[in-house]
Amino acid sequence: MTQTHESAAHDHLKFYQVGSFAIGNRLLPLEVRSVQADPERNNAITSGHRACQGCGEALGARYAVDAAFRAAQGKLVAVNATGCLEVFSTPYPETSWRIAWLHSLFGNAPAVASGVAAAYKAMGRDDIRVLGQGGDGGTVDIGFGALSGMFERNDDVLYVCYDNEGYMNTGVQRSGATPPAARTMTTQAVGEAPGNPFGMGKDVPRIAMAHEIPYVATATVADLHDLEAKVTRAMEFRGARYIHVLVPCPLGWGSSSHDTIKVARAATQSGLFPVFEAERGDVTAVSRIRKRVPVEDYLRLQKRFAHLFTPERDEEVLAKLQARADRNIARYGLLGPDGDIEEGIAARRDELEGEGAQ
Amino acid sequence: MREKPFAITLDVGSSLANHTGTWRTERPTYVHLMPPCNNACPAGENVQAWLYEAEEGNYEQAWRALTADNPFPAIMGRICYHPCQTACNRAELDEAVGINAVERFLGDEAIAQGWRFHQSETLSGKHVLVIGAGPSGLSAAYHLRRLGHEVTIRDLAPLAGGMMRFGIPSYRLPRGVLADEIRRIEDMGVTFELGQRVESLEEPLDAFDAVFLAVGAQLGKRAYVPAGEAAKIVDAVTMLHDMEGEEKPQLGRRVVVYGGGNTAIDAARTAKRLGAEEAIIVYRRTRDRMPAHDSEVREAEEEGILLKWLSTVQHADAGKLVIEKMELDESGFPQPTGETEELEADSLVLALGQETDLSLVEGLEGVEIEGGVVKVDERMMTGRAGLFAGGDMVPAERTVTVAVGHGKQAARCIDSWLRGEEFVHPERPALATYDRLTTWYYSDAPHKARPLIEPARRQGTFDEVVQGLDERSAMYEARRCMSCGNCFGCDNCFGVCPDNAVKKLGTGAYMYEFDYDFCKGCGLCVEECPSGSILMVPEEG
Ligand SMILES: Cc1ncc(C[n+]2csc(CCOP(=O)(O)OP(=O)(O)O)c2C)c(N)n1
Ligand code: SF4
Numbered sequence: 048m049t050q051t052h053e054s055a056a057h058d059h060l061k062f063y064q065v066g067s068f069a070i071g072n073r074l075l076p077l078e079v080r081s082v083q084a085d086p087e088r089n090n091a092i093t094s095g096h097r098a099c100q101g102c103g104e105a106l107g108a109r110y111a112v113d114a115a116f117r118a119a120q121g122k123l124v125a126v127n128a129t130g131c132l133e134v135f136s137t138p139y140p141e142t143s144w145r146i147a148w149l150h151s152l153f154g155n156a157p158a159v160a161s162g163v164a165a166a167y168k169a170m171g172r173d174d175i176r177v178l179g180q181g182g183d184g185g186t187v188d189i190g191f192g193a194l195s196g197m198f199e200r201n202d203d204v205l206y207v208c209y210d211n212e213g214y215m216n217t218g219v220q221r222s223g224a225t226p227p228a229a230r231t232m233t234t235q236a237v238g239e240a241p242g243n244p245f246g247m248g249k250d251v252p253r254i255a256m257a258h259e260i261p262y263v264a265t266a267t268v269a270d271l272h273d274l275e276a277k278v279t280r281a282m283e284f285r286g287a288r289y290i291h292v293l294v295p296c297p298l299g300w301g302s303s304s305h306d307t308i309k310v311a312r313a314a315t316q317s318g319l320f321p322v323f324e325a326e327r328g329d330v331t332a333v334s335r336i337r338k339r340v341p342v343e344d345y346l347r348l349q350k351r352f353a354h355l356f357t358p359e360r361d362e363e364v365l366a367k368l369q370a371r372a373d374r375n376i377a378r379y380g381l382l383g384p385d386g387d388i389e390e391g392i393a394a395r396r397d398e399l400e401g402e403g404a405q
Numbered sequence: 406m407r408e409k410p411f412a413i414t415l416d417v418g419s420s421l422a423n424h425t426g427t428w429r430t431e432r433p434t435y436v437h438l439m440p441p442c443n444n445a446c447p448a449g450e451n452v453q454a455w456l457y458e459a460e461e462g463n464y465e466q467a468w469r470a471l472t473a474d475n476p477f478p479a480i481m482g483r484i485c486y487h488p489c490q491t492a493c494n495r496a497e498l499d500e501a502v503g504i505n506a507v508e509r510f511l512g513d514e515a516i517a518q519g520w521r522f523h524q525s526e527t528l529s530g531k532h533v534l535v536i537g538a539g540p541s542g543l544s545a546a547y548h549l550r551r552l553g554h555e556v557t558i559r560d561l562a563p564l565a566g567g568m569m570r571f572g573i574p575s576y577r578l579p580r581g582v583l584a585d586e587i588r589r590i591e592d593m594g595v596t597f598e599l600g601q602r603v604e605s606l607e608e609p610l611d612a613f614d615a616v617f618l619a620v621g622a623q624l625g626k627r628a629y630v631p632a633g634e635a636a637k638i639v640d641a642v643t644m645l646h647d648m649e650g651e652e653k654p655q656l657g658r659r660v661v662v663y664g665g666g667n668t669a670i671d672a673a674r675t676a677k678r679l680g681a682e683e684a685i686i687v688y689r690r691t692r693d694r695m696p697a698h699d700s701e702v703r704e705a706e707e708e709g710i711l712l713k714w715l716s717t718v719q720h721a722d723a724g725k726l727v728i729e730k731m732e733l734d735e736s737g738f739p740q741p742t743g744e745t746e747e748l749e750a751d752s753l754v755l756a757l758g759q760e761t762d763l764s765l766v767e768g769l770e771g772v773e774i775e776g777g778v779v780k781v782d783e784r785m786m787t788g789r790a791g792l793f794a795g796g797d798m799v800p801a802e803r804t805v806t807v808a809v810g811h812g813k814q815a816a817r818c819i820d821s822w823l824r825g826e827e828f829v830h831p832e833r834p835a836l837a838t839y840d841r842l843t844t845w846y847y848s849d850a851p852h853k854a855r856p857l858i859e860p861a862r863r864q865g866t867f868d869e870v871v872q873g874l875d876e877r878s879a880m881y882e883a884r885r886c887m888s889c890g891n892c893f894g895c896d897n898c899f900g901v902c903p904d905n906a907v908k909k910l911g912t913g914a915y916m917y918e919f920d921y922d923f924c925k926g927c928g929l930c931v932e933e934c935p936s937g938s939i940l941m942v943p944e945e946g
C-alpha cells in the first residue's frame with residue numbers, strides 16, 4: 048500500500064459504511080467516535096447490577112452518565128431518586144456505581160441535587176458538576192415540585208429523566224408519562240376504554256422549556272451519538288438543564304429483552320417520541336425521521352398494547368395514536384426542513400457522510 | 406477497620422461480586438456466516454473479506470486476500486459476469502455493491518504497483534502437467550504452484566490465455582492486462598511450453614505425477630445452413646481467434662451474426678469495429694431469452710448493433726440471406742411460421758455455441774465421455790487415475806470465472822491425491838441472508854457506476870469500453886459492503902450491552918469477547934449486530 052493512498056482516502060472520503068449510526072466504527076476518525084466505543088470508557092454502572100435482561104434504563108443511564116463523566120473530566124456527583132435505577136444498582140451493601148453517588152428519597156432528587164450544587168458553590172468548587180437522575184415517576188410525578196423549583200431557580204444541575212413510562216420498580220403502575228391506551232397494573236386492559244385513558248399525562252420536556260432554562264433535550268437509547276452529543280452540549284451550560292431519555296422496559300412494556308433498542312427506534316421513527324433540543328425555551332434542532340414507520344410497528348412489539356390487536360383491531364384507538372404521532376411530526380417538523388428549526392444531529396450526519404456519494 | 410456510620414453494619418462492596426451470568430439460558434456467540442457474494446462466486450472468492458481490507462485502504466492486503474482464490478483480479482474486474490452482485494444483500498436495501506469494479510481497481514493497482522505473488526516455501530518434489538493455458542489451466546497452475554508443486558503448462562497456441570485471448574475482444578479485455586496477470590504466474594516459476602501440440606496423453610501420464618486437462622471448448626458448433634456457393638459463412642470462434650493474428654477477418658459492409666449468446670454479441674461488436682456499416686444479430690427467440698448477459702446486449706445496442714428476434718436463417722447466398730419468422734409456442738419454444746424475408750448480408754457469422762476437441766481423450770482407457778464433455782468425479786478426476794479435467798471441457802456453465810474456479814478446485818484435488826489423501830470440501834457455514842441483518846445502521850449510499858466511453862467514440866476502435874473507478878470511488882463502493890454474516894468492528898455489541906458483558910480487545914473485526922460471568926443473555930447484541938454475526942445458542946444442562 049502506498050502512503051498517498053492512505054492519507055488521500057482518510058482525508059477526503061467521508062463515507063463510513065455504518066457512519067455514526069453504530070456505536071463505534073473502525074473507519075471513523077477517533078475524535079468522532081462515541082464514548083461508549085472507547086475500551087477505556089468509565090462504565091459508571093459496572094456489571095453485576097440486578098436490572099432485568101435487556102433493561103433500557105441500565106443502558107441509558109450508562110450512556111448518559113459516562114458522557115457526563117467525560118464532559119466533567121471525572122468530577123461528577125450523581126444524585127439518584129428511588130426507582131429501578133437505584134434499586135438494581137445498590138442492594139445494600141453492594142454498589143454498581145463507579146462515581147460519587149447519592150440517594151435520598153423517591154420524590155426529592157432534584158432538591159437534593161440543588162442542595163449539592165449549592166454546597167459546592169459555597170465551597171467555591173465550580174469544577175465539580177452535579178447530575179440529578181430518576182425515573183419518570185420520580186421526575187414527572189412525585190419529584191415534580193422539586194424539579195420545577197430547581198428549574199425556576201436555575202440551579203446548576205443537569206437533571207436526566209429515564210422515562211420508561213411507568214412506576215416499574217414497584218410493579219408497573221401508571222405514571223404521568225404513561226402513554227394513552229397502555230396497559231399497566233393500575234390501568235388494566237378491561238372495560239369500555241381499556242388501558243390508560245386519553246387526555247391525561249404530562250409532556251415534561253415542554254414544561255421544562257416553559258421554564259426557559261438554558262437547555263432541554265430529548266433522546267433515546269436507540270441513538271447513542273445523539274444522546275452523547277446532547278449530554279455533552281448540556282454540560283457546556285451552567286444553570287438548570289434537563290434531558291428526557293426514553294428507555295424501554297421489557298418487563299413493564301411486555302417487549303422482548305432483545306428488542307429494547309428496536310422498540311426505542313420505532314418510537315422515534317413513528318413520531319410517537321420526538322427527539323429534539325431546545326435552548327431557553329425555543330426548539331433549536333430536531334432529529335429527523337430517517338425511515339418512517341406507522342405507530343403499529345411500535346405498538347406491536349409490546350404486550351401492553353396487545354389489546355389493540357386482539358381479539359380484534361381497535362381501529363379507533365389505533366387512529367388516535369397515529370394522530371398523536373402525526374401531531375408530533377407536524378409540531379417538530381420531523382419529516383423535513385421546517386423554516387427556522389435547524390436540522391438535528393441526524394441531518395448533520397447525512398451531510399458529514401454524504402460527500403462520498405457525489 | 407474504619408468505624409461505620411449510624412445503622413451501617415456491612416462494608417461496601419462492588420456489584421461485581423454478583424455473577425448475573427447465572428440468569429442466562431442462552432448465550433450469544435460470534436459466528437462467521439457465508440455471505441451471499443462469496444456463496445455465489447464460481448471462483449470461491451472471499452469477497453466480503455477482501456472488501457473489508459479495501460474499506461480501510463489496505464489495497465495490497467485486499468489484493469492478497471482476493472488472489473488467495475483467484476489470480477486474475479484485473480481480468481475478472483473486466484469480464485466476470487459477477488454473480489456475486491446478483492446475490493448481494495445490499496440490492497434489497499438500495500443497489501448491490503459494485504464488487505466487480507472494486508476487484509478491477511485492486512487488479513489494476515497491483516499491476517501499477519508491481520505486486521508479486523509470494524513463492525511457496527517448501528517444494529513437494531511432484532511435477533504436474535497442465536494442458537491448456539486458458540483460465541482453467543492457468544488457475545490450476547497457479548494454485549498448484551502455491552501448494553508447492555512443480556508445474557509445466559502446455560498449449561498449442563503461441564501465447565497463453567486461451568479464450569481470454571482468442572475469444573474475448575480486446576475492447577473488453579485489453580491484452581496488456583491479460584499479459585501482466587499471466588506473467589505474474591510465470592514469475593512464480595511455472596514453466597510455459599507454448600506452441601506445442603500434445604499428441605497423446607499416454608506419455609505425459611507416465612512422465613508426470615498428475616495431468617490436468619483443460620483444453621476448453623474451442624470449436625465453433627456447425628449448424629447446417631443451406632447456402633449457395635458464393636455465400637460467405639464463418640464461425641464466430643474462428644473469426645474472434647483471427648482477430649489476434651496479422652490478418653484481420655474480412656467481413657464486408659453488412660454482417661449478420663446468428664446466435665444469442667455472449668459470443669454472438671462479441672462477434673457483432675467486433676464486426677462493427679472492423680468497419681462494418683451494419684451488424685445485425687439474428688436470434689430465434691426473444692431478447693429476454695437470450696443467454697447473452699444484459700450489460701453486453703445493452704452496450705451492443707448503444708453501439709448501433711441491430712437485433713432481430715424470433716428469426717432463423719433459412720438460406721444464405723452471396724450478398725443476401727433468407728430469414729424465416731418464428732413464433733413462441735406455449736412452452737416457449739420457437740416454431741417456424743413459414744413467413745420469410747430477405748436480408749442483405751456480405752457475410753454470415755455463426756455463433757451457435759462451442760464444442761470441445763476431445764481427440765486427446767477419445768479411446769483413452771478409463772475415460773468416459775458424455776454429451777460431448779469429459780466425465781469427472783467430485784474430485785475432478787476422470788476415470789483414469791492421475792488424469793484430472795476441468796473448465797469448458799467438463800459439464801458446467803461455460804464462463805471464465807467458472808473455469809478459474811475449476812482450476813482452483815482441481816489444484817486442491819490434485820494436491821490431495823498426490824499426497825494420497827482424499828480432498829474434503831470444507832463445511833459451508835449457514836448463509837447470511839438479508840433477514841439476519843439489522844440494516845438500520847448502514848449509511849444511505851447509492852451505488853457508483855463505472856463510466857463508459859461514449860458510444861460514438863467506440864466505433865472503429867478497440868479501446869476499452871468500460872472504465873475503471875478511481876481510488877476514492879472504489880473505496881466508497883467497498884464501504885457500501887454490509888459485511889453480511891461477518892463482524893466488521895462496529896462496536897455495537899460492546900456498546901449496547903446493558904451489563905457491560907462484552908469486552909473490546911482492540912480495533913477491527915472479531916476484536917470482542919463475551920464476559921459470561923455477567924452476560925444475562927438478553928440478546929440485545931444479537932438483535933443490534935448490523936451484520937448478523939452473533940447468534941444465540943442454548944446453554945447446556
Ligand atoms: C414516597 C415514596 N412513595 C413510594 C415509594 C415506592 N416506590 C419506590 S420506586 C417507585 C416507582 C419508581 O418509578 P419511576 O420513578 O418511574 O422509576 P422506575 O422504577 O420506573 O425506573 C415507587 C412507587 C417510595 N420509595 N417512596
Ligand atoms: S423493571 Fe424495567 S426498568 Fe426496572 S430493571 Fe426491569 S427492565 Fe429495567
Ligand SMILES: [Mg+2]
Binds near residue numbers: 182214215
Ligand atoms: Mg419509570
